[in-house]
Amino acid sequence: MTDGALTPEQILTAAEEALRRYGPAKATVVDVARALKVSHGSVYRHFPSKAALREAVTERWLEQAHSSLLAAVKADGPALTRLRKWFTVLFEAKRTKALSDPELFATYLVLVGESSDVIERHVQGLVGQIEQILLDGVAQKQFEVDDLPLVARALFDAMNRFHDPAYAHEWAQPGINDAFHAVWALLERALSARP
Amino acid sequence: MTDGALTPEQILTAAEEALRRYGPAKATVVDVARALKVSHGSVYRHFPSKAALREAVTERWLEQAHSSLLAAVKADGPALTRLRKWFTVLFEAKRTKALSDPELFATYLVLVGESSDVIERHVQGLVGQIEQILLDGVAQKQFEVDDLPLVARALFDAMNRFHDPAYAHEWAQPGINDAFHAVWALLERALSARP
Known part of the structure; x- marks a missing residue:
């Protein structure tokens, strides 16, 4: 070449x-x-540098799911439906990566562990997408949110079991989808509630 | 001796x-x-056996916080208040263990990783305590819950960032208490919501 x-x-x-x-x-x-x-x-x-190359590989890997997540962010329709879709897509993307090629997944966990900056940027990007959808939900008067960044991060945290690689070993367990829907149902109820 | x-x-x-x-x-x-x-x-x-001894050590360590958690389970008062107290005590206990003696904490994480049975029993015990409080809340007509075990586990999952040792490295970060309260506020709102 x-x-x-x-x-x-x-x-x-x-x-x-x-x-x-x-x-x-x-x-x-x-x-x-x-x-x-x-x-x-x-x-x-x-x-x-080698470090810069590894960071770039890690970032590309982390962002593979971003285009389908962005589709949920930019979709039309009620914000709550889009938010559920967003978390579903995120879970599916992570689970597919973890289960289809566990060795590569383990390799990337090592790389991600090397660079807290990369992971921090990644999380902030994801939480920013949640914020976007929340903002639309507020505009649609679907729900009221006082502190958008705080609530966006709280939603992300509450769904940790369904996107954080620390739980990858649970993603093939029976009942994991029920668990996902049970947590999501609480969050949906929290967002829909009239104060 | x-x-x-x-x-x-x-x-x-x-x-x-x-x-x-x-x-x-x-x-x-x-x-x-x-x-x-x-x-x-x-x-x-x-x-x-050595394995039995290590399991027993691990179980004792995991259950050190149980007596103060049980106090929250058995307390009088509104179920929601007791549940918030329960999660607060759990977070405090885990955080103290993680930050006060990080080396011993790391040792125990290795032990816990050796025995998925021990951790499974531990989680089920904790989720059972949440169920107890939920049951009282239903009796007090503070909230309605269809599937107690499922919702108890969903609450436990949603608070993962504030009790799962996988997040111990975040427990000394500024803002972690705000994050705790933000997730809890969502859950409290979900439980209090009238369908």
């Missing part, structure tokens, strides 16, 4: 493959360059 | 001390016996 044709996207895909093959402890930039048949200098032209 | 005077409680305390000193990977029954100046046979008379 000539360097000119090398895109960041190709590098990220090769880096993910290297992480999958050699594990997070051993994968190097040289592995990535070799797989792409370029010099490691070509990789460094796009990502200034 | 003579074997006759040896109580299970003393063995558990010595075992905790051995775990703290040598770590969960290295602590042995012989370490426990040596600390107590008894033969390891005396320890085995109370706990048939």
Whole structure:
């Protein structure tokens, strides 16, 4: 491959493959360059350090579900319906990643653990999407919310069992969908309640 | 010490001390016996195996907060107030354990991870306490709950960030108490809502 044709996207895909093959402890930039048949200098032209490359791989992985989540944010219809859809899509995306390729999932948990900045930005992005939907719900007079950021984060926290990888080992258990709906039903009732 | 005077409680305390000193990977029954100046046979008379001893240590540790939680269960007054108190006590107990002795806390997380039965029984005991309070709330006509076990577990799940050791690293963060109250406010509103 000539360097000119090398895109960041190709590098990220090769880096993910290297992480999958050699594990997070051993994968190097040289592995990535070799797989792409370029010099490691070509990789460094796009990502200034191994740490920067790993962060970018992690961010891309975390954001894979974002387009379908954004669809729920931008959809028409009652805010509560969109919010339920949003949490459903989030759970489905995380669960699919955890169960379909557990080894890669474990690898990413190591990477995420390395970078609290990346995870913090990720969570803030997600909570921001909840805020958007809440804002529409307030405009639609579907519910009243005093402190949007606080309530958005509280909803995100309350649904932790259904999106935080710390619970991935429970996501194949029977009854997990009932548990999801039971927590969601409480939150929906809380939001719909007239004070 | 003579074997006759040896109580299970003393063995558990010595075992905790051995775990703290040598770590969960290295602590042995012989370490426990040596600390107590008894033969390891005396320890085995109370706990048939090293695994049984470790489980018992873990259970005792998990249940340290139970007496103060039970006080909230058995208290008089409105069920919602007791439930808030219950979650507050639970959070305080876990947070104190996590922050006051992080090394021992980490040791126990390893032990808990070894025994999914112990953690399962522990969670069921806690959810059972929530159910008790909910039952009183229904009797007091403070709220209506269709499926007590399901709703009790949903409340427990929704408060995960404030009792699950997976979040211990967040328990010293500024704003964590506000986050607690924000989630609890949603749940209180959900329970109080007239359908």
